[in-house]
Amino acid sequence: MLHWLEKRRGKDTAAPIRGVTGPKVPRHSGGWSTLRKRLEAEPGLRVLDVGYTSSTNINYLTSLGHSIYMADLVHDACEGDWQRGEDEDGKPVYDVEGFLDATLDFGEKKFDVVLLWTTLDYLPEAFVAPVVERLMEVMNGGGAVLAFFHTRTQGEETHHYRFHVTPADDVEVQLAEQFPIQRAFTNRSIEKLFQGWSGHRQFLAKDSVSEVIMTR
DSSP states (O other), X not given: OHHHHHHHHOTTSOOOSSSBOSOOEEEEOHHHHHXXXXXXXXXXXXXXXXXXXXXHHHHHHHHTTOEEEEEOHHHHXXXXXXXXXXXXXXXXXXXXXXXXXXXXOOTTOOEEEEEEETGGGTSOHHHHHHHHHHHHHTEEEEEEEEEEEESOSOSGGGSOEEEEEOSSSEEEEEEBSOOOOOOOOOHHHHHHXXXXXXXEEEEOOSSSEEEEEEEO
């Protein structure tokens, strides 16, 4: 994805420190195309959009009659004070429950759609499975999670991006606050992570990013 942006902004431009910067570049998304049809057909859904606040996403989703909530999990996980020392092997120990309560506690609210994007690729390992478990808890039955997964950990396309929805079959990508990618996912590792969910549908892409819609 980065090569699209570098043609527009120039390779010597500094990466963003906080938020988003630079042009929004369209990227075809089979997952978004499928989910958009549901959002257009079923007004009154509750949507959780994960990432730095996007006025584009807010305006589009509310125009369809949906309620939208935001959670910038990658920033909060990587910049927050969650580490509580190290275990006997020298690996960091995190306050996972504290993180979940601070970022994914919505009281009695339940969600019908979660736009998770590439979030799970950038979280510390200790947060990945608990975040998926918490999403299962805060979603209604039949709810859908749209998630993108990198299939490799090197290359320009592994930079951290914000995704903006459109009324077409594209999403727009925009350089966001930069955090190092932590992992790549295989089909098997995705299925294992979402074990216990009722189903999933995968969409192939050409830029080392796969797309999946998981059903609660």
